[in-house]
């Protein structure tokens with residue numbers, strides 16, 4: 001790929017994935033003067049509804065991906081489980097921002113934890129559980145056994161209290177590659193959403209205080225009523241991650257705040273994040289506009305809070321009740 005290009009307004013952004021985050025990205029892009037072309041396997045896409053065009057194709061259909069890539073100027077993805085091969089196929093034709101490394105890291109919990117460690121980002125104690133020997137050697141109890149791949153929002157994981165429940169849970173999870181994470185006695189959960197531009201400039205949105213129900217984000221409150229040092233540590237981790245990934249785009253880092261105010265990273269997502277929806281109404285720049293700015297090489301926007309806010313995450317029918 002030649003030197004990083006600026007993608008001027010009037011250009012077309014390709015979005016891999018057809019869900020709500022793609023939809024909100026396409027709306028923000030339109031306001032900045034960009035067209036979006038959405039690529040997803042589904043017959044109907046809510047992102048496609050608000051985009052200039054929709055390409056229906058499977059993520060392993062390299063011909064369809066190539067046709068899609070030729071019609072756009074830059075490509076992003078709206079979910080971190082987009083197959084790596086699909087991103088690689090797109091990269092042969094057009095820049096993909098944030099690129100392959102962020103999904104390579106985010107799609108595998110063990111790799112993600114190891115990556116955090118290289119950047120000095122603390123995590124809960126953990127051990128890999130990929131075979132009988134590692135199962136026998138795992139000590140992080142009580143803990144949560146999580147599959148390395150395809151787990152999110154509490155799926156693909158089980159709380160375990162002792163060796164017997166650990167062994168039973170590993171069987172139930174299909175003896176897949178897992179990690180055992182020590183249970184964190186956290187005071188609260190927070191997230192940092194960081195944008196990094198084509199020029200390496202970074203902006204961290206104000207830290208969100210998150211409340212989860214049944215493993216799913218329920219509310220996000222900003223400003224977070226936490227000690228300045230705790231907020232600074234969360235921001236520092238977010239910035240270190242964006243820098244470490246050499247990211248062009250957005251990355252969200254979900255973290256625990258322990259009883260003594262220490263911050264421990266849980267997981268990352270290199271895309272807009274549900275805990276950042278408050279930025280649409282209560283921040284000088286929304287996370288979606290910031291993503292478009294970053295991947296198109298525009299200057300990043302300011303991230304000042306314009307009003308205190310509390311976002312409630314409505315899922316499925318809750319939105320119409």
Ligand code: AMP
Nearest residue numbers: 124144152153154181182183184212215
């Ligand atoms: P995850 O699927 O890793 O995002 O986890 C979903 C939610 O489960 C988190 O937001 C926490 O509320 C909880 N959780 C995950 N890992 C741990 C842990 N090691 N200790 C305590 N709670 C956890």
